[in-house]
Amino acid sequence: MHYFSQLFQYDHPWAHVVIGMWHKYPNPHCSHVVTIDTLDRSVDPETGVIRTERILGCKQKTPIWVVKLFGGSEDAFVREVSFIDPRTQQATITSVNLSLSQFATCYENIRYSPTHDHRTAFHQTAEIQSRMTLWRGAADKLESWLVQRFEQNAQLGKIGFTDVLRSLWEAKEGHATC
Template sequence: MHYFSQLFQYDHPWSHVVIGMWHKYPNPHCSHVQTIDVVDRSVDPETGIIRTERILGCTQKAPGWIVKFFGGSDDAFVREISFINPATQEATITSVNLSLSQFATCYESIRYSPTTDGRHTTFHQTAEVQARMALWRSVADKLENWLVQRFEQNAQLGKVGFTDVLKNLWEAKQQQLAHS
């Protein structure tokens, strides 16, 4: 099993970041995310927690040795479930790959929470990658290493892309308000 973790602070309040979550894709930095389909959305009438389940369709060029060994295609699907709690100002997102999950799984967890001053938002992301090939440990290690490297590359692109999305959403709005 291999792990990835990063901690970052966005220069936007929590409410802006949560609204921005729904505008993250498509963006030029994350061109591998092709489609986003909302499967279910509900609001708990007692707590006000918003639960959303989505399927993300992605394309990524897998190395030849992976395609040769495991088969498959460049198309991949990810199941994402988010919970937004307006009362506690916490947003969590968990995701897991659906494609080729019989060979390897990647469990991702993201948490957005406001900083103590309320002007910024803390982003904490973790991922756990596990190959499911106990008999072939060397192949499993190689696969896990490749998956973590790919995940880290995409995570960095995602952070840059989301920063741009937030900037485009909110700085343009602030400029409009300033000129009004």
Template structure:
């Protein structure tokens, strides 16, 4: 069966700060499983101003021995991530999919950062969803076991990622809700409750 995960919460910082902080998220001590982040493409649409960034994220996961024995591979895993920042509508969307063991398992993740509807100048709404599905197995029980393990890993990474990013944002901006300070070396400029269910990469964190 396909596994689903979703959660929504807010960060106590304005949208421009949070979206700048995304590029400073790693490394952080709460997400030690992320070993490297490589930007392979970045462009700005001259008509819309939308910033598109493509990255490859390297992770080291504690894969169960039964999975490694059956599927091969190692604890090293890689994820392709594509993000879009629209300065005019103040939306950031990120999409990711696992590259490692993709012939057996697909983890599709979607993330968005938008100004909070009730406090758009001081809070940013974070929304995250994931769909995890295994395929290509003769034994359905093995596929279900792999999906459940991946879901548990995703939930753990998502929780650690929340704590880690909160600490990164606090380190960058403290509790100040004033204008964005020019101390973020991203190299770009632009204007200023979790649920899991079973249906018919874990998260990077």
């Protein structure tokens, strides 16, 4: 099992970051995310919490040994469930891989919460684990490859989202002052 974690702060208030969540893709820094679909969404009339289930389609070069051993392809799908709670000002996003899930799982958790100085804390964790029914050597190799890919994508995601938030809110603020 590999564990990944990063903390970061976005220089935007919580509501702006959470509005930006829906504008993150398409993103030149994260060109591996090619499709996004909402599968389910509810607005709780009691609590105001919005729950959204989406499926993300990714296209990224896959090493030949992964394709050979596990039958993977360039197309990979991820299930993502998010909760946005305006009352507590918490947004959480949980993602898990659908592709190759019989061999390994990558559980990712993201949380956006407001800071005291009107910025937004971003806390990302991930657990990557191969299913132990596999031949040990192959399982370890698959796990390391997934970790490496996850870390690369996590960095690109951060850079990409920073750009999205900047252009989204600069454009809006620009319009407001015109």
